[in-house]
Amino acid sequence: MRYLDLIIKYDVTGPRYTSYPPLPCWENPPTQDEWPTHINQGKDVDLYVHIPFCKNICHYCGCNRIKLCEEIDLEKYISYLLKEWELYKKKCPLLRINSLHLGGGSPSILSVSQLDKLLSDLLKDLDKSKLNGSIEIDPRNVSSLQLQKIFDYGIRRLSFGIQDFDQVVQEKIGRIQPFEDVAEVLKQARMIGFRDINFDLIYGLPGQNIQKIEETFKKVITLRPDTIAFYSFAFVPHFAINQNNILSSDLLQGIEKWKLLETGRNLLFKSGYREVGMDHYALEDSLLFKALENGNLHRNFMGYVNHKVDTVIGLGFSAISSTPKSFAQNSKDFSQYYNLIDKGMIPFIKGHIKTDDDLKIEGIIHEVMCKQKLKLKSIDIAKVQAFINDKLMKIEGDQVIILEEGKSFLRNICMQFDKRLSVMPENVKFSRTI
Ligand code: SF4
Incomplete structure (x- = not known):
C-alpha cells in the first residue's frame, strides 16, 4: 500500500x-570564438565519439541514430570525425584525452579496418596503457576480430545492449538476440581480456511481466557482468516515431511497472550487486562501485562514469559536448555537419552558457x-x-x-x-x- x-x-x-539545464531549456549558445575558451585545456578531457548508424531500428529506441543504407558512406563519416578532432586540436593545442567512449547507434557496425582508421588517428599521441576506454556493442553484429582490434587500442570496457532475454519481448521490441549468442560473444570478449563488462537492460517494455523479468535476470546473473544499467522504458512516440510500432496497451504502468523494477533489483541485490546512483548496479569489485566509495562517481550525457571530468568533447552527428561553463550539440543534419567542418567551424548548432x-x-x-x-x-x-x-x-x-x-x-x-x-x-x- x-x-x-x-x-x-x-x-x-x-x-x-x-x-x-536539460537540453530543451538551452537558450544562450556560446559563439564559435567563445567555445574553445570554455574548454579547460590544461586538464584531461573525455572524448565521446558518436556512431549513429544501426542495421535496423529497434522499436523501443529513443537515441539519435539512423538506419544504415547504401547512400550512407561510413568512410566519409569517419574522415569527418577525424577532421572535427583536428579542428579541436588546432583551436585548443593543449588538449589531452583522458578517456574515450564510442557510443551510438551501433559503434560495432564499423568494420575492423574502419575501427583501425578511427582509433589509430584519434589515439595516435596517447599512451594506450593509460587510456580509460569504452565502447557500446551490439552483440548481434560484433565479431571476435572487431573485439580484438578494440582491445588492441587499449579499450577495456564493453557495454552490451541486452534489454531483455525473453523471446516474446524481443519480438515486440524488434530486436532478436538469443541468450546463447550473447553468452558466446561475452565468452570471446573475456578470452580476449575484457574485464569491465556492462549490460543495458530495460523494464516496462511491451510484453514484460514479473515472470519474464525474473527469467531474464537469472540469465543475466549467470553471465555476471560487472555493472548493469536497468532503465525505465521511456515511451515517447511523439519524439521517437519508431515507438509507434509498440502498442501502448502492451505496456505496464504505475505500480505494475514498478514491480518489474523491484523484481529485477531484488534479484541483483541477492546476487551481490549494489546500487550505484540512478538505474545502475555494480559488483563491489567493479570500477564503478569503487568510484562511488571513493567519492569519484560522476554523471554526464554518457551516464555514470568512474572519474571526475570537467570537459566532454562530443564528436559526430548530434554529439553533445560539455565544459564547466557551457554545453554544445552538433548538428543532426549530415550535410550541415559536413559543411560546417569544411568551413573550419566546430559543427555545433545548439548550446547553452550556464x-x-x-x-x-x-x-x-x-x-x-x-x-x-x-x-x-x-x-x-x-x-x-x-x-x-x-x-x-x-x-x-x-x-x-x-x-x-x-x-x-x-x-x-x-x-x-x-x-x-x-x-x-x-x-x-x-x-x-x-
Ligand atoms: S536500440 Fe541501439 S541498436 Fe537499436 S536502433 Fe537504437 S541505437 Fe540502434
Whole structure:
C-alpha cells in the first residue's frame, strides 16, 4: 500500500538530468570564438565519439541514430570525425584525452579496418596503457576480430545492449538476440581480456511481466557482468516515431511497472550487486562501485562514469559536448555537419552558457545523483520536506541523506530544485519518472 501511494504521488513526467539545464531549456549558445575558451585545456578531457548508424531500428529506441543504407558512406563519416578532432586540436593545442567512449547507434557496425582508421588517428599521441576506454556493442553484429582490434587500442570496457532475454519481448521490441549468442560473444570478449563488462537492460517494455523479468535476470546473473544499467522504458512516440510500432496497451504502468523494477533489483541485490546512483548496479569489485566509495562517481550525457571530468568533447552527428561553463550539440543534419567542418567551424548548432543559478542547481543535482545526500546549508530544506515526511530522506547531522527507498525517486528530488521546470515551453515532453 505504501508503494502504491508513493507511486501515485511521484510517477510524473520529468527530465533525466544528464545535464543541467536539460537540453530543451538551452537558450544562450556560446559563439564559435567563445567555445574553445570554455574548454579547460590544461586538464584531461573525455572524448565521446558518436556512431549513429544501426542495421535496423529497434522499436523501443529513443537515441539519435539512423538506419544504415547504401547512400550512407561510413568512410566519409569517419574522415569527418577525424577532421572535427583536428579542428579541436588546432583551436585548443593543449588538449589531452583522458578517456574515450564510442557510443551510438551501433559503434560495432564499423568494420575492423574502419575501427583501425578511427582509433589509430584519434589515439595516435596517447599512451594506450593509460587510456580509460569504452565502447557500446551490439552483440548481434560484433565479431571476435572487431573485439580484438578494440582491445588492441587499449579499450577495456564493453557495454552490451541486452534489454531483455525473453523471446516474446524481443519480438515486440524488434530486436532478436538469443541468450546463447550473447553468452558466446561475452565468452570471446573475456578470452580476449575484457574485464569491465556492462549490460543495458530495460523494464516496462511491451510484453514484460514479473515472470519474464525474473527469467531474464537469472540469465543475466549467470553471465555476471560487472555493472548493469536497468532503465525505465521511456515511451515517447511523439519524439521517437519508431515507438509507434509498440502498442501502448502492451505496456505496464504505475505500480505494475514498478514491480518489474523491484523484481529485477531484488534479484541483483541477492546476487551481490549494489546500487550505484540512478538505474545502475555494480559488483563491489567493479570500477564503478569503487568510484562511488571513493567519492569519484560522476554523471554526464554518457551516464555514470568512474572519474571526475570537467570537459566532454562530443564528436559526430548530434554529439553533445560539455565544459564547466557551457554545453554544445552538433548538428543532426549530415550535410550541415559536413559543411560546417569544411568551413573550419566546430559543427555545433545548439548550446547553452550556464548562468550562476544553473551552476548552483547543477551542483545540487550532482550531489543527489552521485552522492545521494545534500548539505543542509546548501539547500532550502522545505524543498525536500515531502520526501522527509514520506521517509525517503532523513536529516543526519549537517546533511540530508536519501534513504534506500528514496533512491528510486532521485529524478523527483532533483525536480524540486529545478527552477526552469515551471517555465518550460509547452511542447517539451519528458518521460515518466517511474
Ligand atoms: S536500440 Fe541501439 S541498436 Fe537499436 S536502433 Fe537504437 S541505437 Fe540502434
